[in-house]
Amino acid sequence: MNTTFAECPKCRSLNKVSSQKALEKTPVCGKCGETLAMHGLVSEVSSANFKKIITKADGLVVVDFWAAWCGPCKSYGPEYQKASLQNQQAVFLKINTEAEQQISAEYGIRGIPCTIVFKNGKEINRQSGAMSAEQVKSFLGN
Numbered sequence: 001m002n003t004t005f006a007e008c009p010k011c012r013s014l015n016k017v018s019s020q021k022a023l024e025k026t027p028v029c030g031k032c033g034e035t036l037a038m039h040g041l042v043s044e045v046s047s048a049n050f051k052k053i054i055t056k057a058d059g060l061v062v063v064d065f066w067a068a069w070c071g072p073c074k075s076y077g078p079e080y081q082k083a084s085l086q087n088q089q090a091v092f093l094k095i096n097t098e099a100e101q102q103i104s105a106e107y108g109i110r111g112i113p114c115t116i117v118f119k120n121g122k123e124i125n126r127q128s129g130a131m132s133a134e135q136v137k138s139f140l141g142n
């Protein structure tokens, strides 16, 4: 069974969530019971949980670095979400570059949206600019 991760918006705990559960009903935080808001199978995370996830996940972890003011990021959002449903073996995350400026600097994010793929905690590929769901799929090597 495919699993993904979700950060609790209230207590910031990292929850492991089965993809099936995430799609069928709204998962809740194991610690405080708050609803874990996911967009398709995409989870918005902070940099602390992002670092935990990229080392914990068995397969690929895909991260969309974005910002609310960025037009191309907005059009990319739904495509990225669609891609999360089509590639359920990978974990799909989003990081808000305005809220998490340090991590964006650490990874040298200059233009957004910027999509980075990690395996075993290491960056293996990156792509700047918006993609279609199909392009994300081939970007992941499918």
Ligand SMILES: [Zn+2]
Pocket: 008, 009, 010, 011, 012, 013, 029, 030, 031, 032, 033, 034
């Ligand atoms: Zn919680």
